[in-house]
Amino acid sequence: MKNIILLDRSKVMYKGNLHLHTTWSDGRLPAAEVVEAFKAKGYHFIAFSDHDIYTRTEEFNTPDFIAIPATERGELNPVADKNPGYHFGVLDDPTVEPELERYGHLEEFPIPVPWVGDHSPQLLIDELRAHGNLVIFNHPEWHLTRFDDMVKYDRFFAVEIYNHATEWSTSSSYGAAYWDHALQNGKRVFGIASDDSHSHDPNWVIPEYGGGWVRVQAEELTHAGIITSLKKGAYYSSSGPEVYDLRVEDGQLQIQCSPCKFIMFKAFPQRGPFYGNFETGEPLTEASMTIEEDMVYVRVECVDYEGNVAWTNPVFIADLMEKGEKRG
Ligand SMILES: [Zn+2]
Ligand SMILES: [Zn+2]
Structure with a gap:
């Protein structure tokens, strides 16, 4: 059996939140203030995963902090106008050559996504991937996702195993059982812990943000550096x-x-x-x-x-x- 090092104590691990919202969708603070809120808590990167609008900006990047291009694609509901349904975390993957054009900054997507049968989530996952993205199954417990979905659908990169906002709001934040169901059925998928924060109020005694994150062992704090390590699984999730x-x-x-x-x-x-x-x-x-x-x-x-x-x-x-x- 090989000896391998998955996380190396002697190397740097960058802290990041891959799921949050700003005034570009239904968040309370503009992006610049959200950046300051996370910097104050010692984060190195975030993803502006606003609902159904893509963000791709280097405006806030510094040697110590970056934003990863992202969105949260949703409003895909089996029963029209009714939650539960599906939301997918979407992260730009600069390490692939996409079949279709990459999404641009503040590009908006039509909602709701029409439900055309059981293969609708797969169609959406494949479309997002064709545009050069990694796809995450967001907050499965909160969205009343069926365990079987973890087997039925393919080519998603990770399952959101902890979503702080749905713990904070409805105590239904854990996705690790879904993750195990996927793994037990032979899927090679990773876990992601995140905030899904909308308010970013630093004064709340029970904080709504800074509650779920990933720490990534990357060679460099760049978009490509972080995504390369995420794809290798060279990180862990934490609350x-x-x-x-x-x-x-x-x-x-x-x-x-x-x-x-x-x-x-x-x-x-x-x-x-x-x-x-x-x-x-x-x-x-x-x-x-x-x-x-x-x-x-x-x-x-x-x-x-x-x-x-x-x-x-x-x-x-x-x-x-x-x-x-x-x-x-
Ligand atoms: Zn969501
Ligand atoms: Zn969200």
């Missing part, structure tokens, strides 16, 4: 804890994190180990598990004392096999 290091060494998956109450290894088809110092309550800052060759994937969740979670991306066990090495 609180930090992950410092994740690697496979001598058949052991090892993680290092900020002080946590629990560390759980989510393996499939066997369950992985679960750690907590139940008698003493002492925090955990590292853990490891033995990888079994007949496992399909393992991902790790670190939970802090307030119940916030860090989610690593899955390690696909087939990728660890040496040439000619037989799987168990």
